[in-house]
Amino acid sequence: MNDKDKIKKSRRGSGAITLRDVAKLAGVAPITASRAVNSPGQVSAEVLRRVQDAVQRTGYVPNRVAGGLASSRSRLIAAVVPSIVVSVFVEMIETLNNTLFDAGYQLMLGQTGYSAVREEALLEAIIGRRPDGIFLTGIMLSARGRTRLLASGIPVIETWDLTPTPIDMLIGFSHADIGRTVADFLMSKGRRRLALVRSGDERANRRAIAFSEAVAQRGLGEVCIVNVGDARSLKSGREALRRILAQVPDVDAVFCSSDLLAMGVMTEAQAQNMPVPQRLAIVGFGDVPYVADMVPALTTVHINGREIGEQAARFLVDRAEGRTVDRPIIDIGFSIIERDST
Amino acid sequence: MNDKDKIKKSRRGSGAITLRDVAKLAGVAPITASRAVNSPGQVSAEVLRRVQDAVQRTGYVPNRVAGGLASSRSRLIAAVVPSIVVSVFVEMIETLNNTLFDAGYQLMLGQTGYSAVREEALLEAIIGRRPDGIFLTGIMLSARGRTRLLASGIPVIETWDLTPTPIDMLIGFSHADIGRTVADFLMSKGRRRLALVRSGDERANRRAIAFSEAVAQRGLGEVCIVNVGDARSLKSGREALRRILAQVPDVDAVFCSSDLLAMGVMTEAQAQNMPVPQRLAIVGFGDVPYVADMVPALTTVHINGREIGEQAARFLVDRAEGRTVDRPIIDIGFSIIERDST
DNA sequence: TTGAAAGCGCTAACAA
DNA sequence: TTGTTAGCGCTTTCAA
Numbered sequence: 175m176n177d178k179d180k181i182k183k184s185r186r187g188s189g190a191i192t193l194r195d196v197a198k199l200a201g202v203a204p205i206t207a208s209r210a211v212n213s214p215g216q217v218s219a220e221v222l223r224r225v226q227d228a229v230q231r232t233g234y235v236p237n238r239v240a241g242g243l244a245s246s247r248s249r250l251i252a253a254v255v256p257s258i259v260v261s262v263f264v265e266m267i268e269t270l271n272n273t274l275f276d277a278g279y280q281l282m283l284g285q286t287g288y289s290a291v292r293e294e295a296l297l298e299a300i301i302g303r304r305p306d307g308i309f310l311t312g313i314m315l316s317a318r319g320r321t322r323l324l325a326s327g328i329p330v331i332e333t334w335d336l337t338p339t340p341i342d343m344l345i346g347f348s349h350a351d352i353g354r355t356v357a358d359f360l361m362s363k364g365r366r367r368l369a370l371v372r373s374g375d376e377r378a379n380r381r382a383i384a385f386s387e388a389v390a391q392r393g394l395g396e397v398c399i400v401n402v403g404d405a406r407s408l409k410s411g412r413e414a415l416r417r418i419l420a421q422v423p424d425v426d427a428v429f430c431s432s433d434l435l436a437m438g439v440m441t442e443a444q445a446q447n448m449p450v451p452q453r454l455a456i457v458g459f460g461d462v463p464y465v466a467d468m469v470p471a472l473t474t475v476h477i478n479g480r481e482i483g484e485q486a487a488r489f490l491v492d493r494a495e496g497r498t499v500d501r502p503i504i505d506i507g508f509s510i511i512e513r514d515s516t
Numbered sequence: 517m518n519d520k521d522k523i524k525k526s527r528r529g530s531g532a533i534t535l536r537d538v539a540k541l542a543g544v545a546p547i548t549a550s551r552a553v554n555s556p557g558q559v560s561a562e563v564l565r566r567v568q569d570a571v572q573r574t575g576y577v578p579n580r581v582a583g584g585l586a587s588s589r590s591r592l593i594a595a596v597v598p599s600i601v602v603s604v605f606v607e608m609i610e611t612l613n614n615t616l617f618d619a620g621y622q623l624m625l626g627q628t629g630y631s632a633v634r635e636e637a638l639l640e641a642i643i644g645r646r647p648d649g650i651f652l653t654g655i656m657l658s659a660r661g662r663t664r665l666l667a668s669g670i671p672v673i674e675t676w677d678l679t680p681t682p683i684d685m686l687i688g689f690s691h692a693d694i695g696r697t698v699a700d701f702l703m704s705k706g707r708r709r710l711a712l713v714r715s716g717d718e719r720a721n722r723r724a725i726a727f728s729e730a731v732a733q734r735g736l737g738e739v740c741i742v743n744v745g746d747a748r749s750l751k752s753g754r755e756a757l758r759r760i761l762a763q764v765p766d767v768d769a770v771f772c773s774s775d776l777l778a779m780g781v782m783t784e785a786q787a788q789n790m791p792v793p794q795r796l797a798i799v800g801f802g803d804v805p806y807v808a809d810m811v812p813a814l815t816t817v818h819i820n821g822r823e824i825g826e827q828a829a830r831f832l833v834d835r836a837e838g839r840t841v842d843r844p845i846i847d848i849g850f851s852i853i854e855r856d857s858t
Numbered sequence: 859t860t861g862a863a864a865g866c867g868c869t870a871a872c873a874a
Numbered sequence: 875t876t877g878t879t880a881g882c883g884c885t886t887t888c889a890a
Contacts, residue, residue, distance in 0.1 A: 190646075193868065205869070205870095208868070208869065235643045235664075243866090244867075244881080245869055248581060258600055258606055258610055265601060271627055283623050327532065407806060437806065438806075444811060464780075528880090530882085545862080551859090581882090583884050585882090588866070
């Protein structure tokens with residue numbers, strides 16, 4: 175077959191090998207070549223061989239953009255995350271990405287940086303790409319955002335929180351429950367002067383409120399709360415403990431919004447010769463891998479990010495392929511992993 | 517204008533609002549509506565107003581997939597990372613993502629999990645999506661991979677390493693230089709019994725070799741090297757120090773492949789009552805944010821991941837928009853940040 | 859400044 | 875099993 179050179183380049187287009195080129199080389203119609211590539215079972219052995227041969231010789235890679243346009247299936251899933259630097263989300267995204275990839279989907283990543291303006295722009299960019307599904311970290315609070323997502327008709331999964339009114343699917347857990355449970359846990363250990371270090375976001379706020387209420391209910395008075403805002407660093411944890419000690423010198427337990435803040439509190443406690451857990455109990459949030467191996471090992475709230483990512487991927491793929499998801503609202507819960515810091 | 521309801525749904529397609537619908541509503545041709553949306557300056561004020569009004573009323577979001585197919589510009593950049601769980605890459609990816617987004621590009625993320633098979637599949641999936649650029653963490657070593665990338669004609673940037681034969685653009689630094697420099701640094705501090713804890717990858721290997729050679733040149737004998745493979749956890753750092761101590765009880769300095777491993781070594785040293793830095797000096801790699809605030813603060817090799825991400829984004833966008841990049845091969849260097857652990 | 863025509867590269871629908 | 879036709883929703887090209 176020496177008609178290989180017949181391939182002509184048109185004035186438009188990328189100039190790359192197309193399905194037409196492959197079909198011509200194999201001596202079949204484009205649609206037959208398409209079937210040979212995408213559903214080999216539908217095609218005779220002879221045709222399959224010839225097409226595969228042509229693909230080999232040309233180095234043809236199917237253009238999924240064109241395929242997506244024709245079939246209205248992009249095989250693209252978009253994920254919205256506040257920031258991948260926040261390690262508590264990283265394993266979730268990794269698992270989401272890998273599970274999707276194994277199912278033949280690609281992940282498009284968007285970061286809001288906890289900014290509403292950016293989130294708005296991101297949503298527009300995402301919907302414009304017509305992904306087969308959208309993964310949201312957290313609940314979509316903005317009414318405009320909800321409306322747009324609903325109008326787009328794209329399957330959406332909200333995560334990392336609970337709400338009675340999800341846009342579509344949901345996998346999360348109760349932040350209020352966590353606040354309450356950790357407070358009860360610490361009080362059951364005999365701690366009486368509780369403090370809390372929180373980041374600025376809404377979910378941390380709800381944990382903080384529930385924590386305070388649980389403490390108030392037992393008549394242990396006000397909880398000293400330090401809000402570190404966006405700064406989710408070890409350093410801000412250290413500073414936070416200093417601020418707490420200035421206000422409540424006899425503090426005996428601190429619940430932190432993240433494991434990193436907890437490490438900061440622990441570092442500062444050690445620097446100030448306050449033995450952990452004897453003098454000060456510390457509870458983190460997230461259970462990132464390394465906190466189990468610190469000395470002392472950190473007690474923390476475990477969130478199964480991998481399971482959220484995997485389950486979300488499965489839901490999104492099911493919906494993308496036209497299957498209905500029967501129980502698409504899941505409370506995945508949480509657990510307190512008790513280690514040496516309490 | 518009550519011809520809004522004239523919009524008919526064809527049997528194919530997603531059923532979403534299209535540019536045609538908007539054009540019809542505004543009483544102009546589709547191409548005019550396209551210009552009003554994409555280059556408002558090319559259109560009369562009256563037309564602009566009518567089209568914008570129609571966009572508002574319909575909630576139209578342009579389909580970038582179709583636009584991309586027509587213009588052969590997807591405004592998508594693909595990034596290949598070993599794993600986003602490895603924190604040393606996270607800031608780079610975050611910055612890459614944000615810089616691209618601000619320039620109007622979306623990031624598609626792919627993880628190889630350090631697996632060659634996965635990398636191969638990922639490359640195929642990526643090229644099939646015809647992104648306007650490809651970001652690679654590391655150098656593409658596989659010949660097949662290089663060939664495919666070259667054949668695709670897509671701008672490629674390799675990072676995090678140096679090579680005389682990049683596929684296209686490159687931003688990196690020398691791992692051999694790092695190994696040598698850290699060895700010299702430790703020896704200049706009077707350390708004589710050096711050890712090294714490394715992960716399994718090729719770049720860590722090159723740092724290790726150069727480190728050993730520099731030590732051998734000064735006649736200080738064999739360096740004890742522990743390879744922890746894929747396990748980049750704090751725990752494996754702890755185990756590694758135990759193994760080193762079994763072989764070289766009088767070890768006085770350890771260079772680690774990552775800050776996390778270094779934290780593990782430090783944790784184990786504290787657990788064994790070996791004062792850091794008096795008895796044992798520790799050097800990490802990566803300078804992830806929190807190691808500056810630990811006690812003792814970690815001396816480490818700083819890699820400017822944010823700059824790599826930002827510069828790479830700029831290069832890729834330049835090339836995507838048809839500009840040529842004049843010096844597309846950059847050695848970004850590294851630095852040793854001296855803190856309390858040495 | 860505006861528009862008509864002709865694709866981009868692929869697949870759904872229908873027919874043979 | 876294979877092929878023909880007609881789009882998917884947009885933009886390029888060329889013309890008015």
